[in-house]
Amino acid sequence: MVSDSVRPLAREAQVMPIVSDHDVVLVRRAARELAEEIGIGLVARTKLVTACSELARNVLEHAGGGRASLAVVSPDGARRHGVEVVFADDGPGIGDVERAFERGYSTKRGLGLGLGGSRRLVDDFALSTEPGEGTTILIRTWA
């Protein structure tokens, strides 16, 4: 229940720190560039970039910082390409994951629309967290 397994497909990734609100802008830009590179359409790309913005801001606000690892992945040879982004922090972790996905759960506490909103914007979503052990979230959008 708490942890889907987070299994990145990427062997190498571009790792970007998230320590200020400007870093959120940089992560968005990097995600958009990868999405354009593999021809993800405008709507899917806008959703992916928005999800990156939400999740990067979560890292900043709830863990005080962390990192994003971005890569283009193609698991079945060259047939299918996707953008994979892994957000990781060493923050307090999420105590009640089920609640964190509820619509509107965290809006009053500045967490945007929670994780549920971000999950709806991408094709693949996996989360791993333990109280005191930080949080890792993986998202993917396929071209």
Next chain:
Amino acid sequence: MRDDEASSRTAILAIGNTLIATLQGSIDDRAALALKDDLSRRVVATAASGVLIELSAIDIVDSFIGRVIADIAAVSKLLGARVVVAGMRPAVAITLVELGLELPEVETAVNTEQGLALLGR
């Protein structure tokens, strides 16, 4: 220059008793909060009756920017001005709905011209 590489900029223009705020580039959190403060001050200073927020140059609106827009609408209303958000890109609108941020309290228009018409100009 790509949208994201332009530094976040906002410009506020007054036409009669209407203020037009144009958001450009990839707006970061500080720029969004600064816009909220600037607009509130300008509404009072110019006794504006309407505020048009023009979004056509913005390629993403996340929940933070969305909340700032909702706040601007709420504050302006308390100050006696009506707010219309104009020119949102279709991909941005689709994303906001899926994100769960429909901004029901904010009036919208498809473009600047219709936004100004709504504000009585």
